[in-house]
Amino acid sequence: MLDSLTQFMIRYALLTVLLVFFLSACKQDKKESTTTTATQTPEKLPIASLTKLAGKIGDSLAVHLSEAVSDLKISIDGTASTGFRQQKDTLRIKANAPKTGWHQLIVSGLNAQKTAFADTLAFELYSDITPASVGFTVLQTYPHEKSSFTQGLEFYKGDLYEGTGQNGQSKLMKVDLKTGKPIQSRPIDAQYFGEGITIVNDKIYQLTWTSGVCFQYTMDFTPVTTFNYHTQGWGLTHRDTTLIMSDGSNKLYFLTSTFQKTAEIAVYDDKGPVVNLNELEYANGYVYANIWQTNRIAQIDPATGKVTGYLDITKIIPPTINATEDVLNGIAYQPQERLFYITGKNWPTLFKVRVSPSAKSSVVAGL
Ligand SMILES: [Ca+2]
Numbered sequence: 001m002l003d004s005l006t007q008f009m010i011r012y013a014l015l016t017v018l019l020v021f022f023l024s025a026c027k028q029d030k031k032e033s034t035t036t037t038a039t040q041t042p043e044k045l046p047i048a049s050l051t052k053l054a055g056k057i058g059d060s061l062a063v064h065l066s067e068a069v070s071d072l073k074i075s076i077d078g079t080a081s082t083g084f085r086q087q088k089d090t091l092r093i094k095a096n097a098p099k100t101g102w103h104q105l106i107v108s109g110l111n112a113q114k115t116a117f118a119d120t121l122a123f124e125l126y127s128d129i130t131p132a133s134v135g136f137t138v139l140q141t142y143p144h145e146k147s148s149f150t151q152g153l154e155f156y157k158g159d160l161y162e163g164t165g166q167n168g169q170s171k172l173m174k175v176d177l178k179t180g181k182p183i184q185s186r187p188i189d190a191q192y193f194g195e196g197i198t199i200v201n202d203k204i205y206q207l208t209w210t211s212g213v214c215f216q217y218t219m220d221f222t223p224v225t226t227f228n229y230h231t232q233g234w235g236l237t238h239r240d241t242t243l244i245m246s247d248g249s250n251k252l253y254f255l256t257s258t259f260q261k262t263a264e265i266a267v268y269d270d271k272g273p274v275v276n277l278n279e280l281e282y283a284n285g286y287v288y289a290n291i292w293q294t295n296r297i298a299q300i301d302p303a304t305g306k307v308t309g310y311l312d313i314t315k316i317i318p319p320t321i322n323a324t325e326d327v328l329n330g331i332a333y334q335p336q337e338r339l340f341y342i343t344g345k346n347w348p349t350l351f352k353v354r355v356s357p358s359a360k361s362s363v364v365a366g367l
Contacts, residue, residue: 048091048107048119055095056270057128057306063091063107063121072109100125100305101266127268127306132357134299134309138316139339140352143180148173149345152197152206152236152279153330160332160341163197163206170194172206172221180350186221196236196279198243200257205243207233214259227259235280235289239302244287246277252287252302265305267298274298274307281340283333288340290329297331297342311355318347 047069051062066089074084076097083094097103103125108118144150148171152163160175170188175181188194188206195207203224204217214227214236231247238244242262243255250273254263267274267289276292286308287300295317299309313328321344330343330350343350 046119047111047117048121050105050121050123051090053122054124054126054272056126057095057097057100059095059125061093061095061105061123063093063105065089065091067112069112069117070110070114072107074108075106077103095123095125097125098304099265100127100268125268126272127270127304129270129306129308131269131299131307132309134311135356136311136313136340136353137356138351138353142177142350142352144343144347144350145175145180145182146346146348150279150330150343150347151195151345153332153341153343154198154237154281155332155334155341156199158334158336161197161199161204162330163194165194165209165345167191167193170208172197172204172215172217174221177350184221186217188215195233196245198236198238200238200241200243203257205236207236207245209233229253229255229259234278234292237280237282237287239282244280244282244302246280246289248276248278248292250275250277252277252280252289252300252305254302265302267300267305267307269298269307279329279331281331281333283335283340288331288333290327290331292329293327295328297328313342316342316351317344318349321347 047066048063051064055061072086074081074093083096085092091107101124102122105121105123106118107121111117148162149165149169150162151165154161160177162173162175164171168190170193172186173182174184176183192211192213193209195209197204197206202219204219206215210232212228212230214229214233216224216227218224234248235246236243241257243257245253245255250267252265252267253261255261267277274291277289278292279290281288287302289298289300291298295312295314297311297313298307301308326344326346328344332341334341340353340355341350342353
């Protein structure tokens with residue numbers, strides 16, 4: 001019979017052996033587990049990569065393939081395309097998207113180990129059109145209030161409306177064309193910097209620059225409601241009942257009359273994105289956009305984002321203005337006359353012009 005001390009020592013030794021065995025097994029499990037995980041999820045490097053991220057619509061995009069692949073498929077913006085061919089380690093893809101801007105490209109297939117892969121890439125498309133030099137002729141000039149920091153200009157039912165900017169000086173005005181003086185004027189609270197205006201179905205919309213608020217008024221300038229948006233507010237116009245807004249980038253946003261976004265385009269010419277799109281006017285199928293701090297108005301195809309032409313108004317810039325601050329900004333189409341009216345921030349003059357589709361810019365002698 002073993003004494004109690006010996007029994008205790010034997011039990012202790014057995015427990016120690018069991019504990020060591022158990023810990024060792026755990027360690028082994030962990031090691032095996034780590035090894036298994038590493039084998040199942042090796043680091044994945046993309047097989048397909050674009051050699052150049054930008055090109056023009058219709059260009060051939062070159063995609064480099066880092067290993068031998070088979071069963072290749074491509075899709076552009078979610079639509080399968082057969083417009084590609086493989087030359088050794090290069091895939092040449094026809095960039096046939098109808099719109100300018102960024103597009104998604106997915107290259108999928110089987111890799112060298114016959115395992116499925118899918119790589120998502122992005123490419124930027126410039127316009128394939130060289131913008132025309134859009135000619136114009138000045139037919140008449142009218143006075144314009146030098147105190148008006150013009151941000152929006154629009155005709156509605158034969159009357160001229162203007163929205164102006166600067167905190168503490170922003171207004172909505174109905175303007176007498178002959179004198180340039182306001183017939184009706186409503187100031188905006190000093191916390192807001194007024195921006196583009198447009199009028200749809202007897203409702204006036206006026207953007208603010210950085211407040212994310214658009215005011216809506218009746219035709220007698222009584223505030224009705226406000227709408228919110230998540231970009232800056234620069235220019236505003238409309239096509240039928242669809243509002244079209246710019247935010248200083250190269251984007252144009254298409255909105256319902258209650259500011260729900262339905263679409264957007266990115267504006268490009270053949271050299272790249274055209275940023276600083278400011279005051280807008282929709283007329284005859286095009287969006288005309290003043291480009292901030294330039295003497296140019298872009299003529300934009302709203303279906304594709306392509307700039308189809310530029311109006312260069314350098315020759316009619318009033319000589320007395322501060323050319324840095326008082327830039328071109330104000331374009332309104334008068335549908336009964338089929339003529340445009342152009343002005344700028346704090347300019348003394350409003351120009352009535354006929355825009356021609358192709359001729360070189362010209363001005364009436366003596367202006
Ligand atoms: Ca306008």
